[in-house]
Amino acid sequence: MTEPQSVVGTVIEDLKSDNVKRRISSVRQLPTIASALGKDRTRAELLPFIISELIEDEDDVLAALAESIGDFLDLIGGPAHVSALLPILESLGNNDDTVVREKTTEALRKIFTRADVRKAEQQILSLVRKLATGSSASAKIAASNIIPIIYTSTSNAAQGELIGLFTTFTQDESSVVRKSAALNFKDLVKQPASDNELASIIRALGKDEQEFVRIYFLDALVNLARASPTKQPTLIVPQMRSLADDPSWRVRYSLCDKLPEIGSLLGKEVAKKTFLPFYVKCLQDTESEVRNIACQRMGKLSSVLDAEDVALKVLPLLKTLAGDSQVHVRAALAGGFSGLAPLVGKKGTNDHLVPVFLTLLRDENSEVRVACFSALDELSKVVGLDVLSQSLFPTLNELVGDKNFRVRVSACDFVAALAKALPDADFTTRLSKVITELINDKVFAVRDAAISSLRTLAESKGSPWTERNLLPLVLGQQSQMNYLNRMSTLFGLTVIVPFLPQETVIRQVVPVLQALSKDTVPNIRLNVGKTIAATKANLRGSMESIRKVLTILASDQDSEVALVGRNTLESFS
DSSP: OOHHHHHHHHHHHHHTOSOHHHHHHHHTTHHHHHHHHOHHHIIIIIHHHHHHHTTTSOHHHHHHHHHHHTTOTGGGTSGGGGGGGHHHHHHHHTOSOHHHHHHHHHHHHHHHHHSOTTTTHHHHHHHHHHHHTSSSHHHHHHHHHHHHHHGGGSOHHHHHHHHHHHHHHHTOSOHHHHHHHHHHHHHHTTSOOOHHHHHHHHHHHHTOSOHHHHHHHHHHHHHHHHHOGGGIIIIIHHHHHHHHTOSOHHHHHHHHHTHHHHHHHHOHHHIIIIIHHHHHHHHTOSSHHHHHHHHHTHHHHGGGSOHHHIIIIIHHHHHHHHTOSOHHHHHHHHHHGGGGHHHHHHHHIIIIIHHHHHHHHTOSSHHHHHHHHHTHHHHHHHHOSHHHHHHHHHHHHHHHTOSSHHHHHHHHHHHHHHHHHSOHHHIIIIIHHHHHHHHTOSSHHHHHHHHHHHHHHHHHHOHHHIIIIIHHHHHTTTTOSSHHHHHHHHHHHHHHGGGSOHHHIIIIIHHHHHHHTTOSSHHHHHHHHHHHHHTGGGSGGGHHHHHHHHHHHHTOSSHHHHHHHHHHHHHTO
C-alpha cells in the first residue's frame, strides 16, 4: 500500500472510531483525503461517505466537519461543482447547535464567495427554500444566514423570492428566528434593494415584541443609512423616531450609544430635529444606564449639534447630572462633558462647564475625581489652566493618598498631563513632591506607572527641562534608607538618561551608578547592571568607569548579580 493510501485508510478507520477526539482529528484531515483521492473520486465516493457516515455525528464532530467543508471547493473540481456540496451544507444548516450553524455559515460564505452562484442558482435556491420552509427554527436560521451571502449574485427574480422568504422570518412565531433575521438584516441592507422590498421587513422588525430583535434591527438601520443615504426620509428616520420612544431602556440605550454615528450619517439638520429631543430625554432618563451612556457620548455628539442648541438644552442639565445619585453616571459625565468646551467657547465653558468640573472634582467618590482629570486637556485649551489649577492640586493630593492602588495608578497619568502644562516654578513647588510619593509607593504597579510618567514627561518636555526638573528628583532617592527608594533611582535613570546631555551623564549619573554598585542589597546591585545595559548607548562617554563597575558586579558573590554583570560587560566589548 502506498503512503497516501495508507493515510487515507487510517483516517477512514478513525472516522468510524468510538473516540470522539479521534473522529474530530480525522474530520480535520478530510481535505488531505480528498486531495489523495482526486476530484472525481471525492465527488463520487467521499461526499456520499460523509453524508452516510458523519452527518448524524456529535455536534463537536459536525462543527469540525463544517470547517473542513469550507475548504472543499477546489478539491471537488472548482466552482462549477458547487452543487455537490449542497446536501452536506443543508444537513449541517439544519443542526440545532449554534456553533455548528456558525461554522456552516462561515463555510457557506467561503464557498459562495468563490462559486458562480448564477450558474447553480436553481440548486442554491432549492436549498434555501427547503431550509426556509422547514419546520425547525434551526433550518430557518440557516436560510436567513445564507440569503445575505448570495443575494447580490442571483438574478432579479431570485432576489425577489429571497426577499420574500426573508420577510417570512421577520414574522415567524419563533423569537430566535426573528432574532436571527434582525442580525442578518444588517448585512442584507448593504445590498441594493427597493424601498418596497425593504419596507415590510423594516416594519416587522421595528415593531417586534422582543427588545433584542429591535436592538439588532437598530444596527441594520445604521448600515442602511451608511449604504443608502437616499432612503433616509422614507425608511430610516421614521423608524429611528419610533425607537427613540421605545419602552425598553436597552433599546433607548443602544440608540443613544449610536447617536454620534447616526448623526454624522443623517446630517446636522436631521440630528437637530429628530435626535436632540431624544438625547435630552436620555440625559434625564429614569434608567441610570441610559443617563450613563448619554453622558459618555456627550463630547462626540458635539460634532453634529449646534452651539446654540447645546447651550439652551444640554448645558442646563449638567448641574443636575453632577449631583446624580449613581456614581457611574457622575463618572461618565466627568469623562464626557469636556468635549462640549470647543463648541460652546470660552464664555460658555466658564459659565457652565467649569462649575460642573469643580463640583465633580470635589466628589466623594475617587472614580469620579479620577475621571475629571481626563477632561483637563479639553477644558484648559479653551479657558487656560490657571482657572482650574487652584482646585486641581488638592484633588490630586487626595488621589495620590487614596487607599485604592488603582486610583493611585490613574493619578500617575494625570500628574504627567498636568506637568506638561505647568511652568517650571509650579512643577518644582507643587508637583515634584507628588511624583516623589508615587515613585516610592509601596505597590509596584504604582511605582511602575510613575516611572512611565517620567518617560512621558522627558519625551514631551525635552532635555533641558528633564535635566532641571526630573534628574534632581530621581537622584534625590539614592541615599534613602528604604531600598525601594534606591530602586526608584535606578528605574528613573533608565527612562531619563536617554534625554540627558552627555556631560551631565558623566558628571552626575555615573557616580551614582558607582555608589549603588556597592549597595548592601543584592537587588540594588542587580539593577545597577540592568540600568547600565538599558542605557549603554548613553554611557559610552564613560567607558572606563562603567567597565570598572561591571567588572565588580561580574565577580559579585550573588550569582544573579554576577551573571548580569558579565553579560552586560560582554555587550560593551
